[in-house]
Amino acid sequence: MTAIWRKARVLFSTQFALTTEYRAESIIWMLSGTLSLVMMLVWMAQAAAAPGGQIRGYTPAEFATYFLGTWAVGQLLVVWVAWELDFEVRQGALSPKLLRPLDPMWQHYAGHAAERVVRFPVMLVLVAVFAWLSGASFTRDPRAYLAAFGLVVLGFSARFLWEYSIGLLAFWTESSTSFQEVVWLVYAALGGLFAPLAFYPGWVQTIAVWTPFPYMLGLPAQLLAGKASLADAGRGALVLGAWLLVFWFVRLAVWRVGLRKYGAVGA
Secondary structure (H helix, E strand, C coil), X not given: CHHHHHHHHHHHHHHHHHHHHCHHHHHHHHHHCCHHHHHHHHHHHHHHHCHHHCEXXXXXXXXXXXHHHHHHHHHHCCCCHHHHHHHHXXXXXXXXXXXXXXXXXXXXXHHHHHHHHHHHHHHHHHHHHHHHHHCCCCCCCHHHHHHXXXXXXXXXXXXXXXXXXXXXXXXXXXXXXXXXXXXXXXXXXXXXXXXXXXXXXHHHXXXXXXXCHHHHHHHHXXXXXXXXXXXXXXXXXXXXXXXHHHHHHHXXXXXXXXHHHCCCCCC
């Protein structure tokens, strides 16, 4: 365990040093992810114009809280490993990494985790500013924040693994990122990026609860807004944990089969 901890610490520290060199890029990418903020304005306007000043129990301020929550959670779930793997496989940059006594996946994971540390303080400032401008009000229950953080960790790990698996499709295709775009649409729709899941037709909700997406994005946002319970968080964690195992074995299988086909120079 000591050796594993030492390797993890060194790997994270080197990736953190690399990430801080490009911290301005992280902030720019953060500011470009405005879809949740646009949906917030749309639903706030709809609620303000609706009879009684609300839609299905959501006032404009509650819509602001929910969509600010999805924006903040979404910032912590951002994963770009599919693009990196697509480049590494096609250009042969993966070859030298195969000589190291460590699965290349862990370097990518550490890099993503380090970027979260750089992104988090700026994200908090922006959330505070947007909350002040929109009238959003988050829960004061510290347990809700802990539960939301736990779901974010599980959700990020699950998303990282499925995007890693998609990136490995570059072993067989000229561009694996096309698959990533399709999966992102499903993630955004069922995750609650466009609207709370309760606003969807019943049959969509029935399908969604068996997927990891609502528990990655919508549920943490609902916890922050005070519209979900700790019991909901517990059920979400179980579902995410199960999907995490599924994605782990899928990633492992695709990696092993793909390496047999890898034919870059030096491989």
